[in-house]
Amino acid sequence: MKKDHDTIIDDTRTWLTRAVIGLNLCPFAKAVHVKNQIRYKVSDATKADGLLEDLLAELTLLRDADPAEIDTTLLIHPQVLTDFLDYNDFLDVVDAAVADLDLEGVIQVASFHPDYQFGDAGPDDIENYSNRSPYPTLHLIRESSIEQAVEAFPDAEDIYETNMATLRRLGPDGWKKLWAVA
Numbered sequence: 422m423k424k425d426h427d428t429i430i431d432d433t434r435t436w437l438t439r440a441v442i443g444l445n446l447c448p449f450a451k452a453v454h455v456k457n458q459i460r461y462k463v464s465d466a467t468k469a470d471g472l473l474e475d476l477l478a479e480l481t482l483l484r485d486a487d488p489a490e491i492d493t494t495l496l497i498h499p500q501v502l503t504d505f506l507d508y509n510d511f512l513d514v515v516d517a518a519v520a521d522l523d524l525e526g527v528i529q530v531a532s533f534h535p536d537y538q539f540g541d542a543g544p545d546d547i548e549n550y551s552n553r554s555p556y557p558t559l560h561l562i563r564e565s566s567i568e569q570a571v572e573a574f575p576d577a578e579d580i581y582e583t584n585m586a587t588l589r590r591l592g593p594d595g596w597k598k599l600w601a602v603a
Contacts, residue, residue, distance in 0.1 A: 423500070424499065426463040429463050429497055429499055429555075429556060430461045430463060430497070432555045432556070433461060433495060433497055433554065433555060433556065433558065434461070435555075436554055436555050437450065437454060437459075437495075438454070439599045439600070440550070440599060442454060443599070444584075444587055444588075444591070444599075445583075445587070446551050446580075446584050446587070447580070448570075448574050448580065449566070449567070449570035449574070452570075453492045453493055453566075456492075458488070458489070458490065458491060458492035458493065459491075459492070459493055459494070459495060460479075460482075460483070460486075460491045460493070460494040460495070461494075461495050461497065462475070462479055462494060462495070462496050462497065463497045463498075463499070464496060464497065464498040464500075464501070465500065466498055466500065466501045467500045467501055468501060469501060469502065469507075469511055469514070471501065472498050472501050472502065472511070473514060473518060475496060475498070476496060476515065476518055476559060477518055477522065479494050479496050479561060480518065480519065480522055480524060480528060480561060481522065482494070483528060483561050483563070484522070484524060484527065484528065488563060488565070488566065492563060492566055493560065493561060493562050493563065493566065494560070494561040495558050495559075495560055495561075496558065496559040496560075496561060497556050497557070497558045498556065498557050498558070498559070499556040499557065501557070502534075502557050503535075503557060504536075505534050505535075505536040505537065505538060508532070508534050508557050509532075509534075512530075512532055515530050515532075515559060516530075526564055527563070527564055527565075528561055528562065528563060528564065529561075529562050529564060529567070530559050530560065530561055530562070531559075531560040531562060532552065532558075532559065532560070533552050533553065533554035533557070533558040533559075533560060534552070534553065534554065534557045534558070535553055535554060535555060535556065535557070536553070537549050537550075537552035537553045537554075539552075545593075547588045547589060547591070547592060547593055547596065548584075548585045548588055548589070550588055550596055551581075551584045551585070551588060
């Protein structure tokens with residue numbers, strides 16, 4: 422059953438607040454969330470070329486937007502690239518789009534997917550959950566925002582290891598409890 426945009430955005434926002442911010446998987450996320458500087462865009466694309474069009478539009482919009490209004494964008498695409506390997510292959514297209522728009526060093530794209538799997542991990546390893554979102558999602562991030570956040574958080578290089586340790590402590594049962602209706 423196809424979900425409406427509001428439901429998709431609500432699901433994504435819940436994931437952001439409970440997992441990303443709640444578990445402090447990204448220490449930079451809370452500030453832009455609290456300031457309402459995250460743009461949530463749901464793509465209706467059903468094929469990769471349609472998603473590429475949406476990605477190009479969102480990259481351009483973010484590039485041109487006032488950072489005080491839109492600091493980062495979550496491009497959520499629930500109907501395309503639902504297979505993680507297809508999604509992973511598409512990331513090369515994403516990198517090419519950033520380069521084609523001459524945005525290297527200006528905007529970077531982080532990847533999230535319901536079936537995210539690190540190359541050296543098994544499919545059920547809890548560490549994969551640091552990048553597991555309710556829907557396939559491309560996170561468009563201003564490089565300048567990352568630089569400012571790293572200045573405020575000098576141990577940024579430790580985030581990955583900290584996240585892995587947090588998720589190992591939480592375990593699969595703890596992850597499931599995050600999603601229990603309160």
